Structure formats: C-alpha cells, structure tokens
Amino acid sequence: MSKKLTIHDIARELNLTSGTVSRALNDHPRISTKTKSLVKQKALELNYHRNKIASSLRSGKSHTIGVIIPSAEMNFFGSVVHGIEMIASNNGYSILLYQTEENTLLEKKAIETFLIARVDGILTSVAKETVDFSHYQELQKRHIPLVFFDRTNDEMKVPSVVVDDCKGAFMATEHLIKNGYKRIAHVLGPQNIKGFQDRFNGYRDALKKNNIATDDKLIYQGNISIEAGKAAVDYFFGLDEIPDAVFAVEDYTALGVIKGLKERKIKIPDEFGVIGFANENFGEHITPSLSSVDQQTVEMGKAAMGLLMDIIAKNEGNNEIVLREKIVLEPLFYFRESSKGKKPTEKSQHDKLLIAELS
Amino acid sequence: MSKKLTIHDIARELNLTSGTVSRALNDHPRISTKTKSLVKQKALELNYHRNKIASSLRSGKSHTIGVIIPSAEMNFFGSVVHGIEMIASNNGYSILLYQTEENTLLEKKAIETFLIARVDGILTSVAKETVDFSHYQELQKRHIPLVFFDRTNDEMKVPSVVVDDCKGAFMATEHLIKNGYKRIAHVLGPQNIKGFQDRFNGYRDALKKNNIATDDKLIYQGNISIEAGKAAVDYFFGLDEIPDAVFAVEDYTALGVIKGLKERKIKIPDEFGVIGFANENFGEHITPSLSSVDQQTVEMGKAAMGLLMDIIAKNEGNNEIVLREKIVLEPLFYFRESSKGKKPTEKSQHDKLLIAELS
DNA sequence: GTGAAAGCGCTAACAC
DNA sequence: GTGTTAGCGCTTTCAC
Numbered sequence: 001m002s003k004k005l006t007i008h009d010i011a012r013e014l015n016l017t018s019g020t021v022s023r024a025l026n027d028h029p030r031i032s033t034k035t036k037s038l039v040k041q042k043a044l045e046l047n048y049h050r051n052k053i054a055s056s057l058r059s060g061k062s063h064t065i066g067v068i069i070p071s072a073e074m075n076f077f078g079s080v081v082h083g084i085e086m087i088a089s090n091n092g093y094s095i096l097l098y099q100t101e102e103n104t105l106l107e108k109k110a111i112e113t114f115l116i117a118r119v120d121g122i123l124t125s126v127a128k129e130t131v132d133f134s135h136y137q138e139l140q141k142r143h144i145p146l147v148f149f150d151r152t153n154d155e156m157k158v159p160s161v162v163v164d165d166c167k168g169a170f171m172a173t174e175h176l177i178k179n180g181y182k183r184i185a186h187v188l189g190p191q192n193i194k195g196f197q198d199r200f201n202g203y204r205d206a207l208k209k210n211n212i213a214t215d216d217k218l219i220y221q222g223n224i225s226i227e228a229g230k231a232a233v234d235y236f237f238g239l240d241e242i243p244d245a246v247f248a249v250e251d252y253t254a255l256g257v258i259k260g261l262k263e264r265k266i267k268i269p270d271e272f273g274v275i276g277f278a279n280e281n282f283g284e285h286i287t288p289s290l291s292s293v294d295q296q297t298v299e300m301g302k303a304a305m306g307l308l309m310d311i312i313a314k315n316e317g318n319n320e321i322v323l324r325e326k327i328v329l330e331p332l333f334y335f336r337e338s339s340k341g342k343k344p345t346e347k348s349q350h351d352k353l354l355i356a357e358l359s
Numbered sequence: 360m361s362k363k364l365t366i367h368d369i370a371r372e373l374n375l376t377s378g379t380v381s382r383a384l385n386d387h388p389r390i391s392t393k394t395k396s397l398v399k400q401k402a403l404e405l406n407y408h409r410n411k412i413a414s415s416l417r418s419g420k421s422h423t424i425g426v427i428i429p430s431a432e433m434n435f436f437g438s439v440v441h442g443i444e445m446i447a448s449n450n451g452y453s454i455l456l457y458q459t460e461e462n463t464l465l466e467k468k469a470i471e472t473f474l475i476a477r478v479d480g481i482l483t484s485v486a487k488e489t490v491d492f493s494h495y496q497e498l499q500k501r502h503i504p505l506v507f508f509d510r511t512n513d514e515m516k517v518p519s520v521v522v523d524d525c526k527g528a529f530m531a532t533e534h535l536i537k538n539g540y541k542r543i544a545h546v547l548g549p550q551n552i553k554g555f556q557d558r559f560n561g562y563r564d565a566l567k568k569n570n571i572a573t574d575d576k577l578i579y580q581g582n583i584s585i586e587a588g589k590a591a592v593d594y595f596f597g598l599d600e601i602p603d604a605v606f607a608v609e610d611y612t613a614l615g616v617i618k619g620l621k622e623r624k625i626k627i628p629d630e631f632g633v634i635g636f637a638n639e640n641f642g643e644h645i646t647p648s649l650s651s652v653d654q655q656t657v658e659m660g661k662a663a664m665g666l667l668m669d670i671i672a673k674n675e676g677n678n679e680i681v682l683r684e685k686i687v688l689e690p691l692f693y694f695r696e697s698s699k700g701k702k703p704t705e706k707s708q709h710d711k712l713l714i715a716e717l718s
Numbered sequence: 719g720t721g722a723a724a725g726c727g728c729t730a731a732c733a734c
Numbered sequence: 735g736t737g738t739t740a741g742c743g744c745t746t747t748c749a750c
Contacts, residue, residue: 006727017737022729030735047497049474053421054727057412057742064455071441073657075640078437082430085458094472096423097456099444113453115408138406255644281434282641285614298432365743376721381745389719413743416726 005048014042025050056118064094065308066114068124070102075280076297077125080149083301084123091309093120100127108135121145121308126153128193145311149304150295152194159311161304161327165195165277168293168331169202172275173247175291175333177210179341181245181273184212187222187232187257189249199249199277218243222253229256230263237264244342245273251280251292258290258338270343279334288337296329303327364407373401384409415477423453424667425473427483429461434639435656436484439508442660443482450668452479459486467494480504480667485512487552504670508663509654511553518670520663520686524554524636527652527690528561531634532606534650534692536569538700540604540632544577546591546616548608558608558636577602581612588615589622596623603701604632610639610651617649617697629702638693647696655688662686 007021014021016035023031024039042048056062065088069077081097088095096117098110107127112135114122122144124136133156139146140158148160176184186203189196200219207214220235222228229248233256236243248254254276258268266272268288276283279294307327314321366380373380375394382390383398401407415421424447428436440456447454455476457469466486471494473481481503483495492515498505499517507519535543545562548555559578566573579594581587588607592615595602607613613635617627625631627647635642638653666686673680 004727008727018728019730019738020736022727023736026729028735032735035735049471051416051477051727052475053412053416053477054742055729057410057416057744058727058729060742062412072431072437072444073441075434075437078431078434078440081437081456082432082458085431085456089457089468089472094455094457094476096453097440097444098448098453099441109448112408113448116411117453118410118412281639282644285641285645287646363743367743377744378722378746379720381743382720385745391719394719410743413726414745416728417743417745419726 005046006051007048010039010042010046010048013046014038062118062120063092064096064117064119065305066096066098066110066117066119066122066124068098068100068107068110068122070125070127071099072097076150076278076295079297080125080301080304083298083303084305085301087302087305087309091305093309102127102129104130104132111135111139115139115142115144119144121147121312123147123149123304123308125149126151128190143315145308145315147304147308147311149300150195154194157325159307159323159325159327161300161307161329162195163295163300163329163331165198165331166202166205168277168295168333169199169247170206171202171331171333172277172291172293173203173206174210175335176245176247176273176275176339177206177212179269179273179339181339181342183215183218183241183243184245184247184273185218185220185232185236185243187220187229187246187248187253189222189224189253196249203247217241222249224250224252226252226256226259229253229258230260231256233257233260233264244271245275245339247275247277249277251276251278251283251290254290254292254338255282255286258286258288267343268338269340273340273342274338279332283334284336288340291336291339292334294332294334296332299329303329364405365410366407369398369401369405369407372405373397421477421479422451423455423476423478424664425455425457425469425476425478425481425483427457427459427466427469427481429484429486430458431456435509435637435654438656439484439660439663442657442662443664444660446661446664446668450664452668461486461488463489463491470494470498474498474501474503478503480506480671482506482508482663482667484508485510487549502674504667504674506663506667506670508659509554513553516684518666518682518684518686520659520666520688521554522654522659522688522690524557524690525561525564527636527654527692528558528606529565530561530690530692531636531650531652532562532565533569534694535604535606535632535634535698536565536571538628538632538698540698540701542574542577542600542602543571543604543606543632544579544591544595544602546579546581546588546605546607546612548581548583548612555608562606576600581608583609583611585611585615585618588612588617589619590615592616592619592623603630604634604698606634606636608636610635610637610642610649613649613651613697614641614645617645617647626702627697628699632699632701633697638691642693643695647699650695650698651693653691653693655691658688662688 007018011018011021024036100106148158152160220232222232246257276290276292279292283290283292310321366377370377370380383395459465507517511519579591581591605616635651638651642649642651669680
C-alpha cells in the first residue's frame with residue numbers, strides 16, 4: 001500500500017501549510033487563484049483523494065443521507081430510491097440504504113445505525129407494522145432533518161411527500177362511470193394504511209359527484225394480493241345484484257380480479273371493467289392490459305430528497321427557502337384495455353337511438 | 360440541541376477515563392465485566408450513540424461498503440441490492456448506493472466518491488457502456504477489495520458472482536427440444552455482453568448435444584426490448600423454413616416475440632414455443648404465461664456481499680478463509696405455459712401410434 | 719484492569 | 735493571502 005497521502009504531503013511539496021492546501025481544495029475565496037490551481041494540479045498529480053471521514057469529523061457534517069425502505073426488491077421502492085439517489089448525488093450527498101422488511105425492530109436499528117453514522121438527514125417510508133413512533137420522535141428531539149415518503153404519519157408533524165391517492169381513486173372511478181359501467185365495486189386495502197383509506201374516499205367521492213348511491217355490499221375488504229382479488233370476484237358474483245366493474249386498491253388485487261373473471265368466462269372490458277392502482281410493470285403486458293393509476297415513484301424520490309435538501313439548507317441559515325410541509329404529487333392515470341367500456345346491450349343501444357332521435 | 364455526548368461525559372460520570380469507556384463499549388477482553396456493564400448501563404441512560412466518524416478516522420475502517428449499480432429502478436438490481444443489504448447489515452456494515460445509469464463517467468464518479476468516503480470495499484455491476492477499466496484498476500492498485508456481480512470483466516482478475524448463463528440457456532433450449540419443438544430459433548442479445556454470448560453458447564450446446572444441426576438463419580441479432588422480439592418474428596416468418604420455437608435472450612424480447620406471434624394469430628404453445636430469460640415479474644401473469652430462467656438475483660447479492668466479507672476478513676489476517684475467484688450460481692428454470700409443447704399434428708400423431716405399435 | 723497521552727486527517731478561528 | 739494552532743471524538747500503545 002502506497003503510504004497514505006494527506007494534505008500535509010501536498011503542502012510540503014509546494015512549500016505551503018496544510019491549512020492553505022485545505023482552503024485551496026475547498027475553493028476558499030481568500031486564496032489566490034494561482035495557489036488554488038497549483039494545489040489542485042499537485043493533488044491530481046499525486047492522485048490525492050481527500051479524506052471525507054476526517055473532514056466530517058471536523059466540520060460536523062457527513063454529507064450523507066440515510067434512506068429507510070421496506071425492501072429494495074419491491075419495484076415501487078427501487079424506483080423511489082432511483083429518484084432519491086439522482087438528486088442526492090447532484091447535490092454532493094451520498095446515500096446510506098437500509099431495509100426494514102416491514103419490521104419495526106429493524107426500523108429502529110436503521111435509525112440507530114444512522115444516528116451512529118451521523119447522517120445529515122433521513123428519508124423514510126414507514127414499515128407497515130410500525131405503530132410506535134418513538135424512534136422517529138427521537139430524531140425530532142435531536143433536530144435531525146426527517147422526511148417521510150409514501151408511508152406517512154399525520155400525527156407526527158413531519159414533512160412528507162405522497163401521491164394524491166384520493167384524487168387517483170377519484171379519477172379511476174369516474175373513468176369507469178364515464179365508460180358506461182353502472183355498478184362499480186371496490187376492493188379495499190387494509191384500512192390502517194392512510195393511502196388505502198384515501199383511495200376508498202376517492203372512490204366514494206366519485207360516486208357521490210355522479211349521483212350514484214353507494215352500496216356497502218359493493219365494498220369488499222381485501223388486501224394487496226392476487227388471492228384477495230380472486231376472493232373478491234367470488235364474493236361479488238354471490239350478490240343478488242352483481243357489479244359490472246371493480247376499482248381495486250392495487251394492481252395485484254386487480255390482477256386477481258381479472259384472473260377470477262377469466263375463470264368465470266366474463267369478458268373484460270365488454271361485460272366487466274377493471275382498474276388497479278400502482279401501475280406495476282406487468283399491467284401493460286397482460287391481456288387485457290390493465291388500466292391503472294401511476295404513483296409517480298421517481299418523482300416522489302426526487303421531491304423527497306429535494307425537500308430534505310431544502311430543510312438542510314434552511315437549517316444552515318438560508319432564509320430565503322420556504323419549506324413545504326407536505327408535497328402532494330398528482331397521480332397519472334393510465335387508460336388501457338381493461339376499462340375500455342361496456343359493449344352496449346340491445347337495450348342500451350335502443351336507448352341511445354332514442355336519445356339520438358330526441359335530440 | 361442537547362450538547363453533544365461523548366465518551367468523556369460517560370467517563371466523568373463514572374470516574375473513569377475515556378480510554379476505559381471506549382474499551383468497555385467495544386468489549387475489550389481486559390476490561391472487567393462489572394465496568395463493562397456499568398459503562399453500557401450509563402451509555403443507555405444518557406442515550407449515548409457512539410460517533411462512527413471519529414472511530415473510523417482513528418481505526419482506519421469505515422465499515423461501509425460502496426455498491427455501484429446501473430439503476431435501482433431496474434428490478435434485477437433492486438433485487439440484488441436487497442440481498443446485498445441483508446448480508447451487509449447482518450455483518451455490521453452499511454452500504455452506500457450509487458447509480459451509473461450505464462454511464463462510464465458516472466461510474467468513475469462513483470469510485471471517486473467511494474475512495475473519498477474510504478469505503479472498506481466495493482461491489483459493482485459494470486455499466487454497459489464501459490470499455491475502459493482504469494478506474495477499477497486504480498482500486499486494485501490501492502488494494503481496495505472489489506467484487507463484480509452479474510456484469511463482469513474476465514480480463515481483469517477480480518472475484519465475481521454470476522449466474523451460469525450458459526447452463527440456463529442450455530436448460531431452456533433442451534426443454535424446448537424435449538417438448539417436441541423441431542426448429543428452434545434464438546434471438547441474440549448484444550454480443551459485447553459476456554452473459555449474452557454465454558446464452559448463445561448454451562443454446563448451441565443444447566442443439567449439438569441433441570444432434571440438431573445449427574442453422575445461422577435461425578439466429579436473429581436482437582436486443583433486450585419488446586421491439587426486437589417483434590422484429591425477430593417478422594424476420595423468422597420471412598424465412599423459407601419457419602421455426603416453431605424461440606429461445607429469446609431476455610424476457611422483454613420474449614414478450615415481443617409473443618406479441619408478434621399473437622398479431623399473426625399463431626397459437627402459443629400449440630404451434631410455437633417461447634422461452635425467455637430473467638424471470639421478470641410480468642412473466643407469470645401474461646397470457647400465455649412465459650417460461651423463463653431465473654437469475655437468482657437475491658442470492659447473487661448475498662453471495663457477492665459474502666465474498667466481499669471473506670476478502671476483508673482474509674485481509675485482516677483470518678487465514679482460514681479460502682477465497683473463491685468466481686461464484687457461479689445455478690439458474691432456476693421456470694416452466695410455464697409458453698413452452699408446454701406442440702399439439703401433435705396428424706402426421707406426428709400417426710408416427711406415435713406407429714412407434715407404440717412397434718414397441 | 720485501568721490511566722495517560724498521542725494522534726487519525728482535516729477545518730477554522732485567529733493572527734499578521 | 736497565508737501561517738499557526740487547536741481541536742473534532744475516538745482508539746490504542748505504553749505504562750503500572
């Protein structure tokens with residue numbers, strides 16, 4: 001191993017002191033341009049790399065951000081991390097990644113690890129299991145900048161970035177209405193998750209706005225899984241009045257619905273409309289392709305990291321920055337085959353003709 | 360901000376010196392159990408978190424690993440990172456994540472960043488674009504432990520973890536043969552990528568072993584994309600002798616093949632068999648579901664991180680460890696609808712009966 | 719089993 | 735515009 005190179009080595013070679021070298025490398029304003037270029041030149045020549053550890057210890061800033069996600073294996077979070085890392089690295093920050101596997105204990109360990117690593121801020125998507133938020137409160141007590149994304153907690157006053165689930169659900173439901181479906185059901189997600197509540201709200205809002213009575217029988221308590229979607233179909237087809245469309249809380253649920261309908265030889269979208277949520281990448285490739293609501297994952301990551309950068313800048317005294325408490329991203333609706341509209345029955349065909357004649 | 364807590368504070372409260380406190384916290388063998396528990400107790404009480412930055416500076420080890428991937432948005436890499444992080448965190452290491460977007464310049468920046476952060480090792484999947492490996496050679500010169508995963512370079516002597524592409528391709532191709540397909544085509548991936556060459560080799564090996572003559576006309580130079588798959592179908596159906604099955608270099612290519620075949624109303628798998636590679640998550644949900652070769656992504660991450668841990672341990676003097684130069688993971692074949700076998704034509708039916716009579 | 723003291727490599731306050 | 739100097743908070747060698 002070539003002996004470790006420090007600013008002292010550069011200083012010696014140039015007959016300067018380490019202080020000057022440090023300032024030159026950091027573009028300190030009071031250092032002459034000549035010295036700066038001399039120092040930088042020499043650093044390059046010797047293949048010097050500054051020691052971030054020493055500099056962090058002295059300056060008190062690690063230029064590192066901790067990111068907590070349930071699992072990198074989940075598409076959604078991989079995509080968010082993609083956005084986060086882009087912005088981080090554009091701003092000279094590195095990101096430390098930690099997975100919780102939806103486990104509160106690992107979440108606490110993540111925070112512990114980040115506290116020890118002296119990260120300058122933390123981005124987190126709360127584990128499903130978490131009900132005790134003391135570890136996050138600890139961060140607030142220590143004034144460590146914190147931003148929630150996707151999975152938030154409204155009781156804690158923490159800035160957050162989410163997609164407008166309510167609006168997305170509203171768009172999806174109204175789309176089904178406009179495409180002629182009459183009895184629109186909903187497969188619920190677990191209601192302890194705020195986003196899933198919102199999707200339910202959006203669904204109801206759309207019905208209300210279009211003067212369609214809500215019917216509790218059309219609400220099935222499901223989950224994010226293919227099985228839940230299939231089970232929902234079994235339930236719906238046991239009703240006296242069978243629905244003719246479903247807005248499912250998530251794409252996997254919607255996929256289950258489609259599979260269930262196919263088993264019953266129900267034609268999609270001619271007899272039955274289906275819409276999901278999340279815009280998982282299988283949606284556009286299945287038959288029929290699945291209409292869905294995109295959650296703007298990469299944008300979410302960018303926005304979360306941007307917000308964190310703002311908080312850090314403000315803490316450092318940049319008072320021009322106006323912080324936003326909550327960034328709500330617009331969902332994007334992807335209109336595909338599964339909700340294309342009902343084939344007009346003879347009766348409705350007849351109605352249409354009538355209407356045409358009357359007008 | 361509560362004033363920063365250091366080992367000196369703990370030392371003062373217990374009438375000890377900071378040296379003893381440090382040793383106690385690190386379970387130094389020569390410290391009495393009583394002192395240890397006293398110190399740990401106090402640390403907990405004061406809510407002390409050791410400063411990793413200071414400890415890294417002093418000890419020269421950061422307990423941090425740099426991970427370079429093309430993009431966290433790609434399923435494959437998210438999944439590998441999942442495996443990497445699991446093992447890292449089990450071993451008390453943190454991971455710094457950097458994305459290259461397949462760009463050599465960003466790859467060099469990643470290495471620069473990691474050098475500055477004084478990571479204890481680096482895991483990397485080389486960007487597609489990269490042909491100049493000087494930045495990696497620099498790491499070797501500095502004796503920084505390095506492991507390649509998936510995207511490797513055989514000219515540089517760097518330990519690596521890959522899946523056996525050749526074997527996977529062999530399995531896939533032989534499966535098509537066993538299922539009665541007679542003219543089996545292949546859609547190539549870019550041949551500058553070693554894994555894609557290997558898949559081609561596996562394809563040829565399987566034909567050879569089964570005494571089937573290879574035919575250059577059945578090889579289409581494609582890519583990893585739906586479009587390439589569709590174009591391949593156009594090409595194959597322009598041949599005098601049309602193939603009856605395709606082994607595609609990747610699932611998206613296979614998806615394109617399926618789409619192309621559907622447009623031509625060719626029945627899969629009855630008239631035409633299709634197999635992909637990668638086991639992307641849409642494969643099991645499309646119609647027909649796509650047979651594919653799984654690349655053991657999570658295992659790959661675990662193996663890569665495990666190998667890196669071994670290298671580090673060996674460097675630290677643990678001589679019992681025998682390092683492996685290359686870990687080759689077994690691919691896993693997923694047999695689904697798209698390759699279920701041809702519907703016997705009248706003629707082949709006749710042949711079968713004949714054979715049955717003869718035996 | 720514990721104390722004393724040096725120093726990892728850098729930054730920044732204070733000189734001039 | 736540059737030098738001097740004092741740490742940041744920890745680990746570790748050398749004492750005893």
